[in-house]
Amino acid sequence: MPRTVPIKLTVNGVQHELAVEPRRLLVDVLREDLALTGTHVGCEHGVCGTCTVLVNGESARSCLMFAVGADGAEILTVEGLGQGARLHPLQEAFREAQGLQCGFCTPAMLMVAYELLQQNPSPSEEEIREAISANLCRCTGYQSIVEAVQLAAARHAVAGAR
C-alpha cells in the first residue's frame, strides 16, 4: 500500500482529519474524499482556473496543490458560500445577471469574485476583468460575469473587511 500522511483541513468551517498519499492533489481530496463536487476540474495543469478554491483566504488552484501542502489550512469552496439552503448574495447576483451558462467554470468564478470583492469592494470593470482573467469560461464571453460582479459590488454583497 502506498504511504499515507495524516493531515488536517478545515473546509467550509468543518474540520477533517485525513490520511492521504503525499502525491494526492487537493482537488481530489475535496471532490473524492470529502464529496464536495462543486469544485470542478478543467485542465489539471494550472491554466483554466476551474479548480480555484480559497486557501487561507487566497485563491489557489487545487489541481496544482498537494493536499499535504494544505495541512492545517482553512479552505473555502463554493459549497461554503451560501448559508444553508440560501444562495450567497454574490451567487444571486450571478443568477440575475446570468453570469453563467453551463455552470462548469462558475464555482471558481464565484471564488475569485468573492476574493476580489473582499479586497476591493468597488472594483472598476478593468479590475474585474483582470481578477477573472486567470479563469477561463468557454460559454459566456465574460461580459455577463463582469456584470454579475458589478451588480454584487453595487449591493455590497461581499463584506470588505478581513
Next chain:
Amino acid sequence: MATAQRTWIGTDVPRLEDPKLLAGRATYVDDVKLPGMLHAAVLRSPHAHARVARIDVSRARSLPGVFAVITGEDARDLSNPLPAFCAEPVVEYALAVDKARYVGEAVAAVAAVDRYTAEDAVALIEVDYEPLPAITDPFEAMKPGAPKVHENLPSNLVFEKTLSFGDVAGDFATADRVIRRRLRYHRASAQPLETAGAVCRYDPFSQRMDVWSNTNMINYVGWLLANTLKVPASKLNIIPLYVGGSFGSKHVLGKVIAIAGMLAKLTGRPVKFMEDRVDNLVACENLACDRYYDSELAITRDGIFKSLRVRVVDDYGAYFQFGHGTHGNALAQATGAYRIRSLEYTVRCALTNKCQQGVFRGAGSDAGNFNLERLVDAAARELGIDPVEIRRRNFIPPDAFPFKTPQGNVYDSGNYPAVLGRALTMAGWEELRRMQAEARRRGSYIGIGLATAHQRSVYGPTEFWFWYDTPGLTSVPESVGLALGPTGEFIVTMFSPFWGNSPETVVAQTVAEEFGIDPSQVTVAYESSQHGLPSAGPGGSRMTVMLTGAVAGAARKLKRKMAQIVAHHLEAAPEDIAFAGGRAMIRGAPDKALSYAEIGFKAYWFKLDLPPEMESGLEARHTYDHPYLTMPSPDRKDLGAFYPMMAHGAHIPVVEVNPHTGQVRLLRYVAVHDVGTIVNPKSLRGQIAGGITQGIGMALYEECAYDAHGQPLSASFMDYLLPTAMEVPKFEIGHVETPSPFTEYGVKGGGEGGRMIAPAAVASAVEDALAPLGVRVDEVPMTPERIVSWVEAARRR
C-alpha cells in the same frame, strides 16, 4: 400570437437551471460515484503512424489495485467498431487495432482502484512500435502512391464530389469579372471546460448496460452505441447529466463510452473514464474542420453576384466519423444572404495522420461564411464599391421570403437590410470612418470590419446523406411529456440533456405562456433513454425551436383532456373552455371555473368525476418533428429544404493592429442578430456573446497545430489559447425580429451565430486596418507571426 400579446415568451425569465449550478449541486459526469467503481486511464500513441508490433501489459496487470488492462486486440473482441455517419468503410475501434493512426490514439486502457493507480499502470505498459511514414498534408495524402492511412480504402481521398446547381458555366461565361481567393481555415477545437467522460455499469445477468455520460447520444442514435458495446439496444440505458459545455463536441463520445463500457464488462465493476485535458486536446472527437478553399465569385461590373464556385479540400484526420456532414451543413447557406443564381460546390475529403474531425459550433458553416464574406470584401475592393453598398445590392430582399436557394434549401424569413442598418447605426459607421482616418494620420492602424452572414438552424437529417445516392434518415424529432400533477403543478419530462443551454427555462416559459401560470411553477425532469420518446437532442441550434414546438404540441393535447374534465363538471361544451391565470373557465363566464389544482386532483383521485371513457391521470406526450423538411431530388440538382430556419446577423468589430508585433486589440464589437421571435433575451445574449468570443478565438488565437510529422503542437492550454476576459471587449448586441413562418411562435435558433460570423468579421477588420500596407487576410487564425509575415511580404512586393 403577436409578441405584444405574450406574457412569458420574450421575457428575461431567470433561468431555472441556475440555482443548483451556482450552488455547485448539479451532477456532472465526473461527480458520478458508484459503489465499487473503478477508474480508467489510457495509453496513447506517441507516433502519428505506427504499427503496434508488440504490447506487453504484464507489469501493468500485476500492479496492486489494477483490475484490467486492455489493448486493441481486446477491443476487437469486446466491442464492435464505433458508430460512424458515413457510408465509406472507415473502421474505428476505441483502441487502435494493429496500428495507430495519429498521435494520441488510444492503444491500451487500464481500470484500477483510482486514477493515480491507473496512471501508474499505464506507465508500466511496454509497446514496440514500428513507425510508418506519417502523412500530414492533405494534398500529399491525396496523391496516388501516398502511404495509406487505411489499407482497406483505395486511397486517402476518401470522398470526392461536385454538386452543381443552376447554370454555373453560363453565369461565369457571361460575368464581367471573376473574384478569386485561396483561403485557409485552420483546425480549431471546441474545448468545453468539462472534458468528455463516461461511467458504465454492466450487469451480465440481465445484459443491461447503464451509461452516465455527457454524450448527446441519449435517444437519437444511442442504439448504434449498443452495437459497439455488444449489448441489446433495449438494454442500453443512457442517463443524461448536466453537461459542462459541448459546442457540438459531445455528440457521440463513442470512444470514452466504449472504453468505460469494455472495462466494465471485463471487470464486472462500474468504471469511470474521464478524459483529462491532454486527452481532449489530442484525441477527442471535437476538432473542427480544416479547410483549403479555392473559390470564385462571378460578378457584373455593378457588383451584382451571379454565381459562386467553391472548391474545398478538407483535412479530416485519421477517421471519418461524421463523414462530410460539415459540408452538408455549409451547403444550407452556401450562397449566404445574397441572391446568387447558381452554385457549384466541390468537396474533397482527405484522410491524414491527425486526430479526426468532429463538430464544433458552426459545424463547418463558419468556414463557409468566412469563405463567402472574404470573397464579398474582395469584390468590393476590386470594383471600388463600398463594402456596405455591395452587400445591400445583393441582399435577398425582405419581400422574397420564403426564399429558395439554388441548391434547394429554403430560407424562412428575414430582413437583411434592417439588420445591417441597425448594426451601422449602433456602430456609428460614419463616425467610425472619420475616427479611422484620423488614427491613420497619427500612424495607428485601426480597422473596421463588416460581415453579414447566416446562421442556419434546426437541421434536417437529409444533410447526412444527400451526398450519396441512397436515402437515409428523415426524422429529427424532439419529444416531451407534459403532466398536470394531482396538486396542480406542471411537470415536463425531457428526453435530451442540458448542454449549457437553457432547456429547462425554455420549456417552463412555454408552459407558462400556454397555461397562464408563472414559469417558476413548472418542474422539469430529464429521462434516460429507456424511458425514451424519440429525441435528437441539442445540436445545430435546434433546441429552443424544438422544445417550444414539443411543449406547445403537448399543451394542446393536455388542454383537450382538461377541457373535457372541466366541461363534464360544469356541464359545458369542451370547446368553450379557456385557460388563463391558473384556471380553466367557461369562455364568457369566468366565475364558472376550476383551478388547475382542482382539475389535477379530480384526474388523479376521483375517477367517478371524470367523463366515463377517461383514464385516471393527466398527461400528454408530444413529438415535434422537423417543421419543414422536403426530400432532395434523386439527381441532387435540388437538395430540398433541410435547414430552413435561417437566422442572420451583421457584425462590426473595430480593431487596432500593431504591424510590428502582430498584436490585435479589439476596441469595439457590435453585433446585430435576427433569430426570429426571441424566447429569453438574456440567455440569447449570452449565447451570442459566448459564440462571438469563440469566433474571436478562431480569428486570432485558436489552432490545433501539428508539425510535419504529425506531432500536435497545441496539446495543452499553454499552447491552445482560449480568449480570456482581457482579450474580449464589451459586446454591443442588438436585435431585429422576423418571426419564422414555420415554427411555433416564430422562433429560430440562436446558438451558433456568434461563432459563425465573427471569424469573417474580425478578418475583415484586420484586413481593413492593414489596408494601407496592402495586406490581405486569407487565413485564420491571424496569429502575431502570420500578421507580421503578411506585413513583411506586402512590404517586399
